[in-house]
Amino acid sequence: MSPGIGSWITLSAALFSIGLAGVMLRRNPLVILLSLEIMLNAGNLLLVAMARYLGNNEGHVLALVVMAVAAAEVVVGLGLIVALARRGSSLDVDDLKGLAG
Amino acid sequence: MQTVIFYLAGATCLGSALAVVMQRNPFQAALSLILNLFSLAVLFFVLQGDFVGVAQVLVYAGAVMVMFLFVIAYLGDRAHLELRRGGVGSGAAAVVGIAIFLEITISAHRSNGALSAPASVTESFGSPERIGALLLTDHLLAFEVISLLLLVGAIAGVVLGAGNLLPRQEARRPAVERGALFDLARARSELEAGEDMREVLK
Amino acid sequence: MSATTLAWIVLAAPMAGLFYNLIVGSSVSRKHATWAACASVLVSFAAAVGVLIALLQRSPDDRQLVSTGWTWLSGGQLHEGFSILVDPLSAVMLLVVSGVGFLIHAYSVGYMHGDREEKRFFAYLNLFVFSMLLLVLAGNFLILLIGWGLVGLSSYLLIGYWWERPAAVQAAKKAFVMNAIGDVGIALALFLLWGHTHSLDVLGTFSAVDSLPGSTTTWIAGLLLVGAIAKSAQLPLHTWLPDAMEGPTPVSALIHAATMVTAGVYLVARCWPIFRAAPEVSDLTALIGVATLTMAGLIALVQTDIKRVIAYSTMSQIGYMFCAVGIGATSAGMFHLVTHAFFKALLFLGAGVVIHALADEQDIRKMGGLGRYLPYTRTLMWIGALALAGVPPFAGFFSKDQILAAGLARADWVGYLVFGFGLAGAFVTALYTFRMIFIVFHGEPTSFARTHAEKHAGHGEGPFSMIWTISVLALGAVTIGFLELPGVSHAMRTFLEPVAPNALEASTSQETLASLLAVSLGVIGIGAAWLLYGRRSDAPRKVAEQTAPLESVLQRKLGFDELYDWAFHRPAVALARGGARAWEGPVVTGSMDLVGATGGWLSRVLGAGQSGLVRVYALVLALGLAALAAWFMAGAS
Numbered sequence: 001m002s003p004g005i006g007s008w009i010t011l012s013a014a015l016f017s018i019g020l021a022g023v024m025l026r027r028n029p030l031v032i033l034l035s036l037e038i039m040l041n042a043g044n045l046l047l048v049a050m051a052r053y054l055g056n057n058e059g060h061v062l063a064l065v066v067m068a069v070a071a072a073e074v075v076v077g078l079g080l081i082v083a084l085a086r087r088g089s090s091l092d093v094d095d096l097k098g099l100a101g
Numbered sequence: 102m103q104t105v106i107f108y109l110a111g112a113t114c115l116g117s118a119l120a121v122v123m124q125r126n127p128f129q130a131a132l133s134l135i136l137n138l139f140s141l142a143v144l145f146f147v148l149q150g151d152f153v154g155v156a157q158v159l160v161y162a163g164a165v166m167v168m169f170l171f172v173i174a175y176l177g178d179r180a181h182l183e184l185r186r187g188g189v190g191s192g193a194a195a196v197v198g199i200a201i202f203l204e205i206t207i208s209a210h211r212s213n214g215a216l217s218a219p220a221s222v223t224e225s226f227g228s229p230e231r232i233g234a235l236l237l238t239d240h241l242l243a244f245e246v247i248s249l250l251l252l253v254g255a256i257a258g259v260v261l262g263a264g265n266l267l268p269r270q271e272a273r274r275p276a277v278e279r280g281a282l283f284d285l286a287r288a289r290s291e292l293e294a295g296e297d298m299r300e301v302l303k
Numbered sequence: 304m305s306a307t308t309l310a311w312i313v314l315a316a317p318m319a320g321l322f323y324n325l326i327v328g329s330s331v332s333r334k335h336a337t338w339a340a341c342a343s344v345l346v347s348f349a350a351a352v353g354v355l356i357a358l359l360q361r362s363p364d365d366r367q368l369v370s371t372g373w374t375w376l377s378g379g380q381l382h383e384g385f386s387i388l389v390d391p392l393s394a395v396m397l398l399v400v401s402g403v404g405f406l407i408h409a410y411s412v413g414y415m416h417g418d419r420e421e422k423r424f425f426a427y428l429n430l431f432v433f434s435m436l437l438l439v440l441a442g443n444f445l446i447l448l449i450g451w452g453l454v455g456l457s458s459y460l461l462i463g464y465w466w467e468r469p470a471a472v473q474a475a476k477k478a479f480v481m482n483a484i485g486d487v488g489i490a491l492a493l494f495l496l497w498g499h500t501h502s503l504d505v506l507g508t509f510s511a512v513d514s515l516p517g518s519t520t521t522w523i524a525g526l527l528l529v530g531a532i533a534k535s536a537q538l539p540l541h542t543w544l545p546d547a548m549e550g551p552t553p554v555s556a557l558i559h560a561a562t563m564v565t566a567g568v569y570l571v572a573r574c575w576p577i578f579r580a581a582p583e584v585s586d587l588t589a590l591i592g593v594a595t596l597t598m599a600g601l602i603a604l605v606q607t608d609i610k611r612v613i614a615y616s617t618m619s620q621i622g623y624m625f626c627a628v629g630i631g632a633t634s635a636g637m638f639h640l641v642t643h644a645f646f647k648a649l650l651f652l653g654a655g656v657v658i659h660a661l662a663d664e665q666d667i668r669k670m671g672g673l674g675r676y677l678p679y680t681r682t683l684m685w686i687g688a689l690a691l692a693g694v695p696p697f698a699g700f701f702s703k704d705q706i707l708a709a710g711l712a713r714a715d716w717v718g719y720l721v722f723g724f725g726l727a728g729a730f731v732t733a734l735y736t737f738r739m740i741f742i743v744f745h746g747e748p749t750s751f752a753r754t755h756a757e758k759h760a761g762h763g764e765g766p767f768s769m770i771w772t773i774s775v776l777a778l779g780a781v782t783i784g785f786l787e788l789p790g791v792s793h794a795m796r797t798f799l800e801p802v803a804p805n806a807l808e809a810s811t812s813q814e815t816l817a818s819l820l821a822v823s824l825g826v827i828g829i830g831a832a833w834l835l836y837g838r839r840s841d842a843p844r845k846v847a848e849q850t851a852p853l854e855s856v857l858q859r860k861l862g863f864d865e866l867y868d869w870a871f872h873r874p875a876v877a878l879a880r881g882g883a884r885a886w887e888g889p890v891v892t893g894s895m896d897l898v899g900a901t902g903g904w905l906s907r908v909l910g911a912g913q914s915g916l917v918r919v920y921a922l923v924l925a926l927g928l929a930a931l932a933a934w935f936m937a938g939a940s
Contacts, residue, residue, distance in 0.1 A: 004217040009209040011111050015118055017202035022122035024194035024922050030127045030173060034134050037165070038118050041141055044157075048150040051227075055220030060153045060227055061235050061243070067153075067160055068247045072254030074165050078172045079261025085179050093917050100915025190922045197925045204932040 008049035015042035027093045029084075033077045040070045106147055113140040131169045138162040150227040306357035307370035310389045312350040313397055314436050316343045317404075321429040328422040340425035341408040344432055348401035355394050363801060366390050369442050369506065376445065380501055386442030388505055392802045395637060395795075396439040396569055399644050403561045404432045406772045410652055411553040413766030414659060424464060428557070431457035435562050439569065444493050444503045447570075451489060451534070454563050455482040461558060462550040474546035481543045485533025485567075492526035495519060509576040517581070524581035527574055528588055535567030535621050537595045542863050544618055548610040552655035555610055560617050560651050561644035568624040568640055572633050572803050579631070579806065586717050589629025593724045596622030598861060600731035604738070605857045608665050609654050612739045616691065617647055619728060623706055626721045631806030632709035634799040638787055639706060641795070642698035645779040646690035652773045653684040656765045657743060661755045667739060672748030679770065681744045683777045688740050690780045692733035692825040698784035700822065703729065705787065707817035708809035722817070729821045733828025741836040 015038060022035025044063045051059025085091060117140065120133035138161050145154035225231055236244045320343025328336045358366050371386035408428060415421050434457050438450030456479075463475030497503055499519055500511040512520060531537075536544035536559075547559050558564070571578060571588060578585045596619045603615035620643050627636030657673060657680065658665055674681040690697035693704065703725075710721030786794045796805065809817075835846065859865070912923065 005215075006209050006212075007107070010206050011114070013202050013205035013209070014115055016205070017198045018115070018118040018122055020201060020925055021194060021198035024198070024918055024925060025191055026122065027918070028127055030169070030176075031121070031124075031130050034121050034127075034130050034169070037134060037161075038121060038137065041138065041161075044153075045141060045144060048145050048148050048153055050216075051150065052148040052222070053216045053219045055222050055226070057227065057231050057235055058240070060150050060232050061240050063150070063153050064156060064232070064236070065243055065247055067156060068251055071160060071165050072250050072257075074168065075254045075258040076261065078168060079258050082172060082175065083261050085176055091176070091179055096917065097915035100913060190919055194918075194922050194925070197922065197929050200929045201925065201932065204929065204936060208932070208936050 005049065005053050008053075009046065012042045012046040012049070015039075015045065029077075029081050029091060029093055032093065033074060033081075036077075037070060037074070040066060103147055106143065110140045110143040110147065113137075114144065128170070128173050131166060131173055134169075135162050135166050138166065148227075149222065152227055152229045152232045306354050306361075306389050307368050307387070309350045309353040309357060310370070310387055310393075310397070310440060311372075313347045313354065313401060314387065314433070314440055316347040316350065317429045317433040317436065319343055321426055321433060324422060324426040324429060328426065333421055336422045337408075337412045337425050340429050341405065341412065343429060344401060344405040344408050347432065347436070348398070348405050351394070351397040351401045354389060354397060358389070358391060358394055363797075366801060367506065369504075371442070381497075381503075383443055383445050383503055385446060386504070387440040387446075388442040389440070390802045391798050392569075392573060392637070393439050395641065395799065397436065399641055400432065400435045400439060400562050403644050403648050403776075404428075404435075404557060406775055407553050407557045407561075407648065407652070410556075410655070410769050410772040411551075413768035414553055414655055415551065416766060424461075424551070427457060427460045427464065428553075431461065431558060431563075435566070438566055441505065443505055444496065444508070447505075448486070448489055448493065451530070451566065452486060454566060455479060455486065455534070458482070458547070458558050458563055461554040462547050464550055464554065468549065470546075471549040474543070474549040478543040478547050481540050482533050484540060485530040488526045488529030488533070492523045492530070495523050495526070505573065509574075512576050512580050515580075520577060521581040521584055524574070524577050524584035525587075527570060527577065528584055528591075531567030531570045531588075531625075532591065533567075534570075535564045535625070536618050537567070537591050537622060537625060538598060539863065541595065541599075541618055542860070542867060545611050545614050545860070548608065548614050552610065552651060552658060555614070556648045556651035556655070559614060560647035564617060564621055565624070565640045565644070568621065568628060568636055571625070571628045572637055575628070575633050575803060578628070585629050585631065587629070589626045589717050589721055592622040592625030592627075592629055593720050594622070595619065595625070596728045597724050597731075600728050600735065602857050602860055603735040604731065605854055606735075607668055609657065609667050609670070609739065609743065610651070610665055612667075612735060613647070613650050613654060616650075616732065616736065617643075619732060620647065620691075623703060623725065623728070626725065627706045627709060630709060630713045630718055630721055632706060632712075633803040634796045634805050635702070635705040635709050637799060637803060638795045639702035641786075642690070642702040642780070642783050645776055645783055646687045646697070646699055649683060649687040649773055649776040649780055650691065652769070652776065653680050653687060656680045656769055656773065659765055659769070661752065664751070664755070667742050669749055669751045670743045671746050671752055672744070673752055674744035675748060676752075677744075680765075680773075683773050684740060684744065686777045686780055688736045690784075691736050692829060693729055693821050694825055694829075695818075695822065696781070696784065698780050698782075700818070701784040701787050704814065704818040704821050705809075707821055708814040709805070709807055711813040711817055712807045712809040726820055726824055730824040730828045733825040734832050737829050737832035738836050741832055745837055 019035045019038030019040075019042060022038065023032055026032055026035065044066055047059045047063045047066070051057060051063075081091065084096075089096065114137055117133045117137035121130045121137065124130040124133060138157060142154045142157045142162070145151075145157060320340050323339055323343070324336055331339075367388070367390040369386055369388050371384035373385055374382060375385040376383045408425070411424065411428065415424050418424065431454065434450050434453030436450075438447055438454055441447035441450055459475045459479040462478055463472050465471050493503065496508055499515050500508050502508055502511065515523075529540075533540040544559060544564070548555055550558075578588070599615045599618035599622060603612050603619065606612045606615060620639070624636045624639050624643070627633070627639060656677065657670065660673075660677060661670065664670070686697065690699040693699045695701075707722055707725045707729075710718045710725060712718065713721070787796065856862070912919070
């Protein structure tokens with residue numbers, strides 16, 4: 001851990017950006033969810049790194065909370081996808097334009 | 102030593118993340134995400150976040166990703182459809198992603214050198230005892246709320262996944278006739294007028 | 304009541320009539336509205352008589368009264384009030400305008416009966432009478448210009464009264480545009496006047512005229528002359544008058560015979576100090592008068608429309624008036640104006656009776672022998688024609704001979720030109736006038752005339768309102784002349800002396816010589832007309848064959864219309880079209896379109912943000928995040 005906090009921030013930022021790009025660019029809702037997970041994990045990484053560098057365990061607690069929230073969110077998201085699939089809608093985010101206008 | 106692991110794990114992390122974002126096949130994307138999660142766990146261990154690392158492997162990689170894989174398996178062929186790249190705003194999206202990355206790194210490296218070295222911690226930093234104590238004393242509210250959240254999530258999952266919860270006879274009637282969620286008469290007249298179902302659902 | 308109060312009444316009455324017509328006209332009966340209009344002008348005439356009496360009660364030196372209503376325009380050094388000038392000259396004009404105006408209002412009750420929009424006609428007539436009175440009563444040049452412009456407007460409205468006829472609309476536009484040229488002339492003259500004297504009062508500027516340099520006075524007078532020429536239809540701004548005959552006959556009688564076209568003469572008479580101080584311009588006035596009276600008389604010889612004959616006759620007679628005021632015989636010109644108003648209006652209105660009887664036919668070649676069916680009208684038309692030809696004891700004799708005598712008295716080349724051409728004009732006038740009379744009223748009736756006239760048999764010659772009014776005019780044509788009986792009374796001249804003096808006095812011998820020559824030429828002209836046209840012989844055709852080239856030139860009115868078309872109209876139209884294509888289309892409309900297009904483009908762009916695509920919404924979120932982060936970074940650094 002000779003690299004300062006800067007390297008950890010950079011790594012976290014890179015992961016976050018990759019996840020963000022995935023959310024904005026992919027059209028398959030499953031992959032969007034996966035990218036969302038990457039973003040959440042990037043945040044977790046940063047939390048844990050800061051906890052280590054500050055010597056404070058509360059970062060770990062928050063990381064656990066985030067993990068739980070992520071899990072719940074994935075449940076709902078996958079449920080939506082399954083419901084969509086059962087209804088027969090296309091699984092292409094660009095086609096789900098009901099909120100247009 | 103730890104630097105080496107950091108770089109190795111970091112590289113795997115980034116590589117697998119890229120793979121998730123760029124893979125066509127969602128199944129392979131999910132598998133790449135699992136690899137990502139594992140490398141993240143390694144990084145957590147490097148950071149002496151033992152409990153979090155274990156939780157990552159057990160909960161995230163173990164449960165959440167398995168759920169993902171179940172759904173992908175359920176969807177089968179329907180999951181895999183991405184015939185064209187690009188679409189609205191993809192150039193801008195790439196630019197924005199790079200911009201955010203640059204902003205974060207630049208602002209991080211502009212700092213005045215604080216936290217250049219990790220604080221000194223005891224052996225039990227990040228151990229289950231410490232985390233558990235925190236969860237049950239200082240952060241009890243958060244703990245309870247998360248439990249509630251997980252309960253809600255479970256119910257949501259069941260409701261969304263179960264589909265029709267009505268008796269079989271009823272379930273055969275189209276959702277429109279069951280009057281589910283909207284004005285029955287208007288929907289009927291619009292359907293009779295030949296409107297697209299999606300228009301009706303608006 | 305004082306003269307000025309009465310003068311205000313004279314001015315206000317037709318305006319009140321106009322407003323009454325505007326406000327209640329649509330809800331009252333036709334009879335009510337038209338009689339109210341006539342009544343307002345009658346009130347005006349009564350007040351004008353009152354003004355005359357009030358003025359006569361004062362001593363001759365004390366007859367110039369100015370009354371200012373209120374300060375109308377005030378800014379910097381300009382302080383002009385709404386002021387009227389009551390003096391013998393304006394009193395004479397008031398009587399003519401309101402008197403003849405009243406008679407023509409009454410005539411129109413009969414003539415315009417059955418027209419769809421009669422009340423509009425009377426409203427316009429009231430507006431015209433008001434404008435003309437305003438012009439005549441103006442105490443400062445600004446008010447005069449307003450009256451001038453309003454008269455032009457009324458003329459436009461009345462010529463184009465039957466607006467469904469394209470020819471009428473064209474004629475109205477032509478009249479208005481040519482009058483506008485005159486308006487510009489007057490306005491420029493006023494600018495010069497103001498610039499040098501800092502006052503626009505009529506009386507005030509006259510006293511200042513002597514102190515101005517000669518060239519300035521010449522310019523002012525010249526520009527005023529331009530205005531006078533345009534309004535009075537003299538060469539070269541005369542082409543609008545024949546076309547103005549598209550308007551109803553009462554309009555032609557009132558505006559284009561008795562009053563509006565005489566406004567130019569009035570202007571020159573009123574501004575005599577300015578013209579006297581610019582001798583070259585005065586000579587030019589007289590020369591223009593000479594040219595016009597000759598040209599118009601010749602053209603009248605070949606006209607086939609009864610109203611156009613009389614229109615060219617008007618042009619010619621006004622030429623006489625211009626000669627008079629140009630050589631300095633101002634009161635002679637005014638006297639001719641008064642007598643001309645009577646007999647010319649009589650001729651026009653009599654022609655109106657003929658036209659009315661023949662269901663709006665105006666071509667004299669289709670008329671003939673109407674004297675059998677319209678005997679009273681024929682008699683009255685004879686009176687008018689004799690007055691026009693200058694035969695004693697009718698009015699025209701006295702006034703025309705005064706002008707000729709003044710030309711002799713002037714005794715220089717201008718005066719002799721006036722005398723010579725005036726005499727020739729007398730011959731031509733008699734010729735064309737009686738040509739018209741003989742063709743229309745004498746000889747064998749044409750079949751056209753017969754069918755129409757027999758339809759009217761037993762109904763009298765026309766509506767009563769038309770008959771009594773032309774009778775009054777005929778009476779005037781007979782008697783007015785006696786105001787200036789040589790050797791007996793010089794009522795008009797002495798009355799006008801303080802305000803419109805004559806620069807020259809013709810001796811009795813000159814007057815006698817002029818009268819003898821003029822009368823004999825007039826009688827010869829009548830005789831020639833009788834020979835050619837009175838007996839329906841072959842003679843006209845033979846004469847026409849001999850003079851065919853001359854006749855075609857005359858029939859094309861000496862080509863002025865074509866000249867103006869090529870010199871002014873076509874370039875203007877080309878400029879307008881080019882301007883529309885190059886400027887109005889791309890720039891004006893284009894900028895408007897651009898505004899609209901921008902709105903559309905903006906909405907399209909912004910609408911892309913409401914696409915309903917989740918990815919776009921995510922992109923927008925990320926964009927916001929990036930922007931916020933950048934802002935914080937910029938703020939922190």
